[in-house]
Amino acid sequence: MATSGSVLSADQFQCPICLDVLSEPVSTPCGHNFCSGCIKRSWDSAVVCQCPLCKETFFRRPALRVNTTLREVAELVRKQRDSGHDLTPAQPGDVPCDVCSGEGGSRLRALKSCLDCGTSFCTLHLELHQRAPALQRHMLSEPLADLEGRVCQKHRRPLELFCRDDHMCVCQFCTEGEHKNHSTVPLEEEGKDRKSLLNQTQVDLKSMIQERQEKISEIKQSVELSRVSVEAEAASISELFSVLVLVLERSRGNLQGALEARQHAVETQANALTAQLEQEIHTLQSRHTQLEELTHTHDHLHLLQVYASMCVLPPCRSWSLVSVWSYQDVNSLRPLVSRLEGLITREMDDLHTDFVPGPADGMGILGNCPGVPQRELKRVQQFTELSKVQQYAVDVTLDADSANTFLQLSEDRRQVCCGQRRQKLQDVGAGRFDRAACVLGSEAFAQRFYFQVAVGSKSSWDVGVASEAVTRKGKVKATPETGYWTVALRRGAGLVAKETNPVPLAAGAGLQMVGVFVDYPRGVVSFYDVTSMSHLYSFTGQRFTGRLRPLLSPGQREKGRNSAPLVISVDRPIT
Known part of the structure; x- marks a missing residue:
C-alpha cells in the first residue's frame, strides 16, 4: 500500500481502454493492467487476443485474475479523487507540504500554513487541524x-x-514585556x-505619469x-526660385539644407527628451504595478x-520648464534674401520686354524688384496668401445627427x-435638416480656422x-442674413457666392478642391481654388454672434451623374 506521504495520482492507475481509475484490475502476460470488464469486452469482439497497448498476440486466450x-491501491486513489481533495503535486513556485516525505512520489502542494506549528500542510495532512x-x-x-x-x-x-x-x-x-503599554493593533x-x-x-x-505623457x-x-x-517656408522658397531660377538656383540647396539641419536639431532634441520621459514613465509604471500588487x-x-x-x-526630473525649441520664424531667412536682392536687381536690369515694375504693396523683396513678370508676381502673391491661411487648418468631421436622411456618411x-x-x-x-440636403461639421469654432x-x-454642390x-x-x-456663408455650383448656372443677390464667380474648369478660411475676428469668410492657388470670393464685414460650423451639401444625384461624394481634406496642395 502507498504511504500517506506519497502522491497517489489518478493518472498512474488509469485503464488504457476506459481512461478511468482501474476497476477490478487484471494483468496480461505482457505486464499491462486493464479493468477486468474492459479487457474481456475487447477480446470478445476481436478475432485474436492482442494487448491493446503493445499489440502482443496471444494464440490462446490467457486466464486473467484480479x-x-x-x-x-486503485480504490484508495478513487476515494481520494471523489472526496474532492487537492492532490496536485507541488510545482516550481508552489509551497510544498512539509509532512509529505517525498519518497515514492513528489510532495503535494500545501493548502494552508500553520503559524503556531510553523508547518505547511497539504489537503490530506491538514485534516488533523480540522478535527x-x-x-x-x-x-x-x-x-x-x-514561515520563519x-x-x-x-x-x-x-x-x-x-x-x-x-x-x-x-x-x-x-x-x-518590552512592548507593554505600547499602542498595538492587529496586523x-x-x-x-x-x-x-x-x-x-x-x-x-x-499624476506624474499623466504629466509626462x-x-x-x-x-x-x-x-x-x-x-x-x-514645409511652408520650403514651399515658398521653391516657388520663389522657380520665378528667379537663373539667379537663385545655386542657393536653393544650401537654404533647404539649413532648414533640414534645423529640423534635424529639433527632432534630435525631441527624441532625446521623449526617450527620457518614456524611461521615467516605465519606472513609474513599474512602481505603480508593485503598489497595485501591495x-x-x-x-x-x-x-x-x-x-x-x-x-x-x-x-525623476522636473519637466515643467522643459520645452522643445520649435522653428517657426518665417522671417529667419530675410537677412540672406536681402543680400540676394541686389544681385536679383542687377540681373534683371537688362530685361524689359513683357515686364513691368512689380507692386510694392506687401510683396516684400519681389515688390521692390523690377524685371519680374506681372503674372508670376500675382501667382506668387496668391500662393503666399493661401499658404498663410492654411496654417489655421483644422481637422473636420461630419455630424451624423444633423445630416438629412437622404445623405450617406462614410x-x-x-x-x-x-x-x-x-x-x-x-x-x-438640435435636429437634422429635413428638406435641405445638408450636413454640418461636428466641430464648432469662434476663431480663425x-x-x-x-x-x-461633381456638377452640383454647396460648401x-x-x-x-x-x-x-x-x-x-x-x-x-440667415446664418449661411457658402459658394455653390449648379449645372447650367456655374459657380456662385450665395449672397442675398447671388454673385457669379469665375472659376477655372479644373476646380477640384475648395479651401474655406474663416477670419472670425475680422468677420471674413474666404474661398479658394486650392488646385490653382487662386482666390474665389470673400464675404466681408460680417458680424458673427456665435460659433460657426462647416457646412456641406453634395447636391441631388441627378440620375447618378452627381453621385460622387464630397470629401473633407486638410492635406496641403502639391505645387
Whole structure:
C-alpha cells in the first residue's frame, strides 16, 4: 500500500481502454493492467487476443485474475479523487507540504500554513487541524514559503500585532514585556491603514505619469508645428526660385539644407527628451504595478516590511520648464534674401520686354524688384496668401445627427453623398435638416480656422460655413442674413457666392478642391481654388454672434451623374 506521504495520482492507475481509475484490475502476460470488464469486452469482439497497448498476440486466450493489491491501491486513489481533495503535486513556485516525505512520489502542494506549528500542510495532512479541538485554535494562513520570518524570534509565537510606538511587528507575548503599554493593533488593521496611504501614493504616481505623457504630446505637437512651418517656408522658397531660377538656383540647396539641419536639431532634441520621459514613465509604471500588487495582498507583514521603501517616489526630473525649441520664424531667412536682392536687381536690369515694375504693396523683396513678370508676381502673391491661411487648418468631421436622411456618411465621417432613398433615422439634439440636403461639421469654432473639401468633377454642390444656431427645418435660404456663408455650383448656372443677390464667380474648369478660411475676428469668410492657388470670393464685414460650423451639401444625384461624394481634406496642395 502507498504511504500517506506519497502522491497517489489518478493518472498512474488509469485503464488504457476506459481512461478511468482501474476497476477490478487484471494483468496480461505482457505486464499491462486493464479493468477486468474492459479487457474481456475487447477480446470478445476481436478475432485474436492482442494487448491493446503493445499489440502482443496471444494464440490462446490467457486466464486473467484480479490483482488484489493493485485493486486496493486503485480504490484508495478513487476515494481520494471523489472526496474532492487537492492532490496536485507541488510545482516550481508552489509551497510544498512539509509532512509529505517525498519518497515514492513528489510532495503535494500545501493548502494552508500553520503559524503556531510553523508547518505547511497539504489537503490530506491538514485534516488533523480540522478535527482536533486543540489544533483548531491554531492560526492558519494561505501557504507561506517563509514561515520563519513570521514568527517572533524571542517567543517563537506568530507575529500577529503591530506596535505603533516602535513601528514593528510583535507577538502576543511581546505586549506583556518590552512592548507593554505600547499602542498595538492587529496586523490587518494596520495593513488597511497603510493601504489607504498607498492609494494616495498611487494617485501621485498616476499624476506624474499623466504629466509626462502630456509633455510627450506637447513635444510631438511642437515637432509637428515645426515641420509644418518648415514645409511652408520650403514651399515658398521653391516657388520663389522657380520665378528667379537663373539667379537663385545655386542657393536653393544650401537654404533647404539649413532648414533640414534645423529640423534635424529639433527632432534630435525631441527624441532625446521623449526617450527620457518614456524611461521615467516605465519606472513609474513599474512602481505603480508593485503598489497595485501591495494594495491587493493579504500578506500584511510583507506589506509593512516594504512599505517605507515603496512609498518613496522614484527620483525623476522636473519637466515643467522643459520645452522643445520649435522653428517657426518665417522671417529667419530675410537677412540672406536681402543680400540676394541686389544681385536679383542687377540681373534683371537688362530685361524689359513683357515686364513691368512689380507692386510694392506687401510683396516684400519681389515688390521692390523690377524685371519680374506681372503674372508670376500675382501667382506668387496668391500662393503666399493661401499658404498663410492654411496654417489655421483644422481637422473636420461630419455630424451624423444633423445630416438629412437622404445623405450617406462614410465610416470616418469625412465623406458625404446623396443616397437613392430616405433612411429611417431619429431626430436628436438640435435636429437634422429635413428638406435641405445638408450636413454640418461636428466641430464648432469662434476663431480663425481653415478646411478643404474635394469636389472633384461633381456638377452640383454647396460648401461653406453656417451658424451653429441656424434653423434646420423647412426650406433653407442660404444667405448671410440667415446664418449661411457658402459658394455653390449648379449645372447650367456655374459657380456662385450665395449672397442675398447671388454673385457669379469665375472659376477655372479644373476646380477640384475648395479651401474655406474663416477670419472670425475680422468677420471674413474666404474661398479658394486650392488646385490653382487662386482666390474665389470673400464675404466681408460680417458680424458673427456665435460659433460657426462647416457646412456641406453634395447636391441631388441627378440620375447618378452627381453621385460622387464630397470629401473633407486638410492635406496641403502639391505645387
